Amino acid sequence: MFIRRDIDLYSVDALLTDEQRMVRDTTRAWVRDRVMPSIEDWAWHERFPTELIAEMGDLDLLGAPYSDFDLPGLDSIGYGLINQELERADSGIRSFVSVQTSLVMYPILQWGSEEQKKRWILELGKGRAIGCFALTEPDFGSNPGGMRTRARRDGKDWILNGEKMWITNGGIADIAVVWARTDDGVRAFLVEKGAKGFSTVDQTGKYSLRVSVTSQLVFEDCRVPASALLPGTSGLKNALACLNQARYGIAWGALGSAMATFEAALDYAGARVQFGGKPIAAHQMVQEKLAWMFDEIIKGQLLAFRMAQLKDQKKLRHEAVSMAKRNNVRVARECARLAREIHGANGIVNEYPIMRHMMNLETVNTYEGTHDIHTLVLGAFLTGYPAFEPPGSS
Amino acid sequence: MNCIVCVTSVPDTASVIKIGADGNQIDEGGIKWILSPHDEYALEEALKITEAQGGEVTVVTYGPARAEAVLRDCLARGAHQAVHVIGGEETLGDSFKIAQTLAAILKDREYGLILVGVQSVGTDNSQVGQMLAELLDLPHVAGITSLEVGEGTLNASREVEGGKEIYESPLPALLTCQKGLNEPRYAALKGIMAAKRKPVEKIEPSDIGIDEGAGAAYRLRSLSLPPEKGEGTLLQGEDDPAGAAGNLVKLLREEAKAI
Numbered sequence: 001m002f003i004r005r006d007i008d009l010y011s012v013d014a015l016l017t018d019e020q021r022m023v024r025d026t027t028r029a030w031v032r033d034r035v036m037p038s039i040e041d042w043a044w045h046e047r048f049p050t051e052l053i054a055e056m057g058d059l060d061l062l063g064a065p066y067s068d069f070d071l072p073g074l075d076s077i078g079y080g081l082i083n084q085e086l087e088r089a090d091s092g093i094r095s096f097v098s099v100q101t102s103l104v105m106y107p108i109l110q111w112g113s114e115e116q117k118k119r120w121i122l123e124l125g126k127g128r129a130i131g132c133f134a135l136t137e138p139d140f141g142s143n144p145g146g147m148r149t150r151a152r153r154d155g156k157d158w159i160l161n162g163e164k165m166w167i168t169n170g171g172i173a174d175i176a177v178v179w180a181r182t183d184d185g186v187r188a189f190l191v192e193k194g195a196k197g198f199s200t201v202d203q204t205g206k207y208s209l210r211v212s213v214t215s216q217l218v219f220e221d222c223r224v225p226a227s228a229l230l231p232g233t234s235g236l237k238n239a240l241a242c243l244n245q246a247r248y249g250i251a252w253g254a255l256g257s258a259m260a261t262f263e264a265a266l267d268y269a270g271a272r273v274q275f276g277g278k279p280i281a282a283h284q285m286v287q288e289k290l291a292w293m294f295d296e297i298i299k300g301q302l303l304a305f306r307m308a309q310l311k312d313q314k315k316l317r318h319e320a321v322s323m324a325k326r327n328n329v330r331v332a333r334e335c336a337r338l339a340r341e342i343h344g345a346n347g348i349v350n351e352y353p354i355m356r357h358m359m360n361l362e363t364v365n366t367y368e369g370t371h372d373i374h375t376l377v378l379g380a381f382l383t384g385y386p387a388f389e390p391p392g393s394s
Numbered sequence: 395m396n397c398i399v400c401v402t403s404v405p406d407t408a409s410v411i412k413i414g415a416d417g418n419q420i421d422e423g424g425i426k427w428i429l430s431p432h433d434e435y436a437l438e439e440a441l442k443i444t445e446a447q448g449g450e451v452t453v454v455t456y457g458p459a460r461a462e463a464v465l466r467d468c469l470a471r472g473a474h475q476a477v478h479v480i481g482g483e484e485t486l487g488d489s490f491k492i493a494q495t496l497a498a499i500l501k502d503r504e505y506g507l508i509l510v511g512v513q514s515v516g517t518d519n520s521q522v523g524q525m526l527a528e529l530l531d532l533p534h535v536a537g538i539t540s541l542e543v544g545e546g547t548l549n550a551s552r553e554v555e556g557g558k559e560i561y562e563s564p565l566p567a568l569l570t571c572q573k574g575l576n577e578p579r580y581a582a583l584k585g586i587m588a589a590k591r592k593p594v595e596k597i598e599p600s601d602i603g604i605d606e607g608a609g610a611a612y613r614l615r616s617l618s619l620p621p622e623k624g625e626g627t628l629l630q631g632e633d634d635p636a637g638a639a640g641n642l643v644k645l646l647r648e649e650a651k652a653i
Contacts, residue, residue, distance in 0.1 A: 074587070
């Protein structure tokens, strides 16, 4: 799992099948050749490399866990490894693939009509179309059930009104999966780019996920045909099911980021000489940091593996996904901070990947269920008391 | 036209190489094995030719059990079938023995072209391709950087000091391939999933009349790592460039004995 094979203390690599190893290595090779040479430049200039989307499609990185429409049908470990290798480079690149796969293709495959599947799945899988997932609103983040966006029937059509915020891929998407309140509960609509009454504004000034497009989506009397409704959707639970898929990928992806900062720190500590001609790796306090990162990453890997097995056996509870997302992102965030300390002043410049990962992880910690919300999910699982709403608030 | 591609499993070029306890082998613990990078050009060219003209690509390796992973890599990229001669640990680096083994496998097969990497990363002898061509009595061009395959003939070019040589050759022929020939593709995930269903023919050397222990043309006596680089000497010359230059000349003459 680490790039440096000699530190695979728990032989985690041996848990992989040959195919899983090839999936990982081909993704890693593509990332090394096509992403790494330019990633700092893209981040600095706040640019998402749209030119790579078709390549991701050619490699079958989009929609990889599904087998409909001749998609690759990877098992859960294979899909996890893709996320890991993409996020080893950058959380923004992984986010693009997560959104396309788990938040756009997944709901169309789960709840779409045959026409919708035929129209979009292959296009999204080949990277010829880009999708986004519009759930969060300016005033409703952790509490999406409070959403204000509304879809009302007008003859056979639907009229959408409302605002969505923090939408990954929003401004570049050909198709938006928009969640809106209807008389029959929350349902999803496929709104195409250019629909009258639908506009987007890209979020600028982000210090995090700079290699990713984040947008606000505005619907003002946006009229869509009856065929835009994802017919199988019947409530907020569908949106939460999508997020559960995406969180699964994040739990693996975060390990990629953690390994990137850890391995950078390990290399740096071995090369940086201070005090009497010895590398700082010889210092006990540096070793303590390295040992912490290493230990937590391996534990996170084993957690991700078990999560994947349960997913393939269809025994994975959403609380278990919450736990892995919460844990592995926390580990990655802490690894970035410790790696920054080991890099000293060099840790703050873009000659090293540390600061970019650290800033990205602030988003990863927050989106798809914040760390704190997942704490409450576990709290509710353990005690039976959901503590999302403060006492007396309802 | 059917193409044969001969490939080798080599340590990842990013691996840290350590020498094993016996002093004449590398320590294989912690090594990741990959398709030799030069072989990637050979495979890519074969895939391009068969995609354009029809025919199948067969990849062949002579190596231990772990070498099957590189055959799967080739199958995932689009090769149609694979042949694995299991062995090669005793004959590592023995170019002639390797060429004899490959020739024994290939002599009765039907092909228009044999493509191999210009050398395998690690032993870097750059001999197997040419030896194999001679054993099979095929024309060959070594180290090609461009190729056009026509009806019964090919045109290939190779870089030479200060210029380029262009060869015309009848088919069948053998070509050794290197960087510049093409851009090797990545295995797409669907290809990886399909690879496990493609056939890999397993052959023992004795099945094809090869005795690995006999007639070695080559013996590796010992391996050593390059000496550790010492600390450099920095001459400060800002205040007194002439003095620093004098010092440099003195050091080059007396310490480094370079002039």
